[in-house]
Amino acid sequence: MTIAIDGPVGAGKSTIAQGVADALGVLHLDTGAMYRAMGLKALRAGIDPKDAAAAEALCAETDISVEMGANGQKTLLDGEDVSSLIRTAEVSAAASDVSTVKAVRRRMVALQQACAKKASMVVDGRDIGTVVLPDASFKFYLTASPEVRAKRRYLEMQQKGEPGSYEEVLAAVIARDDQDMHREADPLRRADDAFLIDSSNLTLDETIQAMLDVIREAEK
Numbered sequence: 001m002t003i004a005i006d007g008p009v010g011a012g013k014s015t016i017a018q019g020v021a022d023a024l025g026v027l028h029l030d031t032g033a034m035y036r037a038m039g040l041k042a043l044r045a046g047i048d049p050k051d052a053a054a055a056e057a058l059c060a061e062t063d064i065s066v067e068m069g070a071n072g073q074k075t076l077l078d079g080e081d082v083s084s085l086i087r088t089a090e091v092s093a094a095a096s097d098v099s100t101v102k103a104v105r106r107r108m109v110a111l112q113q114a115c116a117k118k119a120s121m122v123v124d125g126r127d128i129g130t131v132v133l134p135d136a137s138f139k140f141y142l143t144a145s146p147e148v149r150a151k152r153r154y155l156e157m158q159q160k161g162e163p164g165s166y167e168e169v170l171a172a173v174i175a176r177d178d179q180d181m182h183r184e185a186d187p188l189r190r191a192d193d194a195f196l197i198d199s200s201n202l203t204l205d206e207t208i209q210a211m212l213d214v215i216r217e218a219e220k
């Protein structure tokens, strides 16, 4: 069984995907972490992540892999565990930039498809239902208003003691939405057969439950 969850930044995809995976007793693959690892590599190498030729060459000599387990996903960049390092605002922007490069996408999509063949899993990202797993057993498009998504991210940053204002977070959310939805290669869009879930007025648990209801109803 494969379950695809796509949606814009801050919709809660990763947490919700993990919750659905736990409830169903399957694995969770966070594909954004793979683009983030590539973004980190580009930053370290000092290249412009949007420079297609440079990003393609760098990607060809980069090893990105994931280890999925009960305690979540470990993301490895050339063998180094970068799971925490890839969660900064700088890496978020570099990941969005590098994900516009077609050759990088081709490589990541192939890695993700190989992963999904190995076991039942919930896979979250931007192009899972449309490109990576067009035949997924279930597809969800998870969204919420930009203001709600920015507020959630801002509260998370405050809890972690990270700097930044709500206005800055909202501007970053809107900029990343724009780039992810309007890039030429595999832009973020809802697959025709994806269930739309707007979590603006739902808690995490309610959102997980809404997905589980769809899955269990279909399995009756």
Ligand code: DC
Pocket: 009, 031, 032, 033, 035, 036, 092, 095, 096, 099, 124, 125, 126, 127, 128, 176, 180
């Ligand atoms: O889900 P995330 O915020 O960790 O993703 C980081 C960036 O990676 C996001 O801005 C767009 C890109 N991405 C993508 O293009 N395709 C995916 N399947 C997952 C993420």
